Amino acid sequence: MAHxxxxxxxxSTKYVTRFREDVYAVDRVSLKVEEGRSLGIAGESxxxxxxxxxxxxxxxxxxxxxMNGEIVINGKNISGMKPDDVRKSILxxxxxxxxxxxxxxxxxxxxxxxxxxxxxxxHEMYVTKKxxxxxxxxxxxxxxxxxxxxxxxxxxxxxxxxxxxVIAVSVLLLPKVLIADEPSSALDVTSQKMVIKMLKQLMExxxxxxMIFITHELPLLYNxxxxxxxxxxxxxxxxxxxxxxxxxxxxxxSKGLMGSxxxxxxxxxxxxxxxxxxxxxxxxxxPMGCRFAERCKFVRPECRVSSVSLREASDGRVYRCIIPEAxxxxxxxxxxxxxxx
Amino acid sequence: xxxxxxxxxxAKGITKTFGFGRQKTVAVDNVDLDLYEGEVVSIVGESGSGxxxxxxxxxxxxxxxxxxxxFQGVKRDISTQAKKQEYWKNIQxxxxxxxxSYNIFNKIDSVxxxxxxxxxxxxxxxxKKIEMMTEACSFVNxxxxxxxxxxxxxxxxxxxxxLMIARIFLLKPKILLADEPTSMIDACSRATILDELMHLRKxxxxxxxxxxxxxxxxxxxxxxxxxxxxxxxxESGSADxxxxxxxxxxxRRLINDVPKxxxxxxxxxx
Numbered sequence: 001m002a003h004x005x006x007x008x009x010x011x012s013t014k015y016v017t018r019f020r021e022d023v024y025a026v027d028r029v030s031l032k033v034e035e036g037r038s039l040g041i042a043g044e045s046x047x048x049x050x051x052x053x054x055x056x057x058x059x060x061x062x063x064x065x066x067m068n069g070e071i072v073i074n075g076k077n078i079s080g081m082k083p084d085d086v087r088k089s090i091l092x093x094x095x096x097x098x099x100x101x102x103x104x105x106x107x108x109x110x111x112x113x114x115x116x117x118x119x120x121x122x123h124e125m126y127v128t129k130k131x132x133x134x135x136x137x138x139x140x141x142x143x144x145x146x147x148x149x150x151x152x153x154x155x156x157x158x159x160x161x162x163x164x165x166v167i168a169v170s171v172l173l174l175p176k177v178l179i180a181d182e183p184s185s186a187l188d189v190t191s192q193k194m195v196i197k198m199l200k201q202l203m204e205x206x207x208x209x210x211m212i213f214i215t216h217e218l219p220l221l222y223n224x225x226x227x228x229x230x231x232x233x234x235x236x237x238x239x240x241x242x243x244x245x246x247x248x249x250x251x252x253x254s255k256g257l258m259g260s261x262x263x264x265x266x267x268x269x270x271x272x273x274x275x276x277x278x279x280x281x282x283x284x285x286x287p288m289g290c291r292f293a294e295r296c297k298f299v300r301p302e303c304r305v306s307s308v309s310l311r312e313a314s315d316g317r318v319y320r321c322i323i324p325e326a327x328x329x330x331x332x333x334x335x336x337x338x339x340x341x
Numbered sequence: 342x343x344x345x346x347x348x349x350x351x352a353k354g355i356t357k358t359f360g361f362g363r364q365k366t367v368a369v370d371n372v373d374l375d376l377y378e379g380e381v382v383s384i385v386g387e388s389g390s391g392x393x394x395x396x397x398x399x400x401x402x403x404x405x406x407x408x409x410x411x412f413q414g415v416k417r418d419i420s421t422q423a424k425k426q427e428y429w430k431n432i433q434x435x436x437x438x439x440x441x442s443y444n445i446f447n448k449i450d451s452v453x454x455x456x457x458x459x460x461x462x463x464x465x466x467x468x469k470k471i472e473m474m475t476e477a478c479s480f481v482n483x484x485x486x487x488x489x490x491x492x493x494x495x496x497x498x499x500x501x502x503x504l505m506i507a508r509i510f511l512l513k514p515k516i517l518l519a520d521e522p523t524s525m526i527d528a529c530s531r532a533t534i535l536d537e538l539m540h541l542r543k544x545x546x547x548x549x550x551x552x553x554x555x556x557x558x559x560x561x562x563x564x565x566x567x568x569x570x571x572x573x574x575x576e577s578g579s580a581d582x583x584x585x586x587x588x589x590x591x592x593r594r595l596i597n598d599v600p601k602x603x604x605x606x607x608x609x610x611x
């Protein structure tokens with residue numbers, strides 16, 4: 001059995017607003033990432049994707065608060081650790097995080113190499129600047145970035161190049177797990193492809209052992225990761241291998257999400273995009289029963305009574321719905337039949 | 342040119358430059374565009390290719406350096422404010438950023454009320470106005486009762502963009518220019534916006550210019566597609582023709598670089 005790199009058990013976190021209201025952003029999420037695997041997290045904006053990423057790293061700064069659950073990164077339990085300790089001993093070495101606007105993290109008044117020196121000197125004491133330069137140059141060359149970038153200021157680089165530079169810097173200390181939170185959403189398609197290629201390269205070359213990739217662009221997710229986890233209103237609603245998650249979703253929400261995929265391929269124009277009506281629930285006081293009940297086509301009275309737990313389907317995936325697998329499939333088939341007419 | 346369809350808007354040799362001397366940038370370079378009645382046209386290009394500049398010229402928000410825009414066969418004249426307002430009765434736009442499209446000090450109903458007033462409904466009784474606003478909101482699946490007395494920041498991006506479509510429903514322009522209407526919205530609400538936009542087009546039969554960087558989106562909505570690179574159209578034609586059998590290397594690259602799900606996405610070509 002493969003070595004487990006990251007394991008999260010029943011993690012719950014909340015935001016506390018300035019009016020002392022609790023917003024339950026992540027609700028009892030359990031996940032496991034094994035060595036050499038990548039996990040994708042999908043979901044609409046506000047469903048808790050980014051909050052989950054921050055929570056995974058133990059990076060709890062107000063208004064984000066830890067409630068309960070366990071986070072184990074490469075054998076180290078970090079739940080309950082202070083954010084400052086996490087930053088010193090875990091971040092960068094065990095787990096690295098690329099935020100959405102990572103390229104804005106570069107200081108415009110300093111060269112890239114100075115930024116790299118800062119990162120390394122924070123974690124290692126006795127290194128010379130020459131060593132750092134050699135290390136950075138070697139890393140950049142392996143990743144296909146020109147070494148001249150090191151001597152440049154951020155303003156001299158294009159958006160895609162800046163993003164790739166930040167990704168390269170994030171793996172300098174050889175973290176085990178890399179969390180990429182929409183690393184390509186602000187870039188055009190060509191730069192996006194370069195970023196994705198680089199992330200794949202990192203996995204293959206062994207700079208990182210596992211990756212968590214967060215985005216709402218499903219075609220992208222499908223091409224990058226091994227498993228897809230769909231989130232809705234702070235909960236996992238489905239977790240499956242990427243092929244079955246995209247082509248054969250089980251949960252009604254994932255079904256709706258996969259129905260909104262747009263790709264420039266033959267046959268797209270004949271497909272009718274399915275939109276999910278309504279808005280997600282307010283997480284200040286989440287509904288008693290299923291959180292998706294208000295927007296679900298197949299809603300039943302018992303959906304709203306008590307909370308729904310995850311259940312396993314015949315092919316090993318998990319989903320959160322009270323309707324059994326066979327009945328769901330039957331309902332989808334009927335739905336398709338109706339559309340064909 | 343003989344065609345059964347009427348040309349609504351046409352642009353001849355539009356050029357727009359910014360700056361002088363060494364600083365000179367040609368944003369739009371000698372572009373010709375013909376827009377037929379009831380057609381959906383997409384202009385696709387990467388950031389910095391001049392799509393938004395071209396759309397601003399077509400809207401009359403900025404003046405072109407050279408070239409002319411003809412509206413229904415007549416040369417467009419927007420030299421005075423009154424003439425501009427007359428022109429804007431025919432062409433309206435939805436912009437990229439829903440959060441900056443609204444006046445933050447005005448309530449939502451005033452946005453829709455302005456549209457009614459602009460279309461000569463100023464002296465209608467109040468009940469009639471509310472009825473019209475309710476109709477427009479229900480067209481985009483919003484509830485007018487929930488929106489009254491709300492400020493724009495209280496809505497989500499998707500709701501704001503749908504309200505923009507409700508505005509267009511009240512204004513009923515002949516041409517709608519949609520400048521990246523879904524790029525700030527996540528993939529899930531995108532389908533809703535597109536559906537409503539296409540529903541509106543079917544209902545009113547208006548002409549739509551759809552500006553986007555997402556080639557898949559362009560393929561989904563439009564009849565014909567123009568591919569723009571560095572201020573020029575490099576390829577144009579029917580949507581099926583351009584997307585499924587691209588000829589220009591730039592178009593090919595654009596299509597290649599978009600992640601796909603049915604075919605394999607080739608990562609080696611960057």
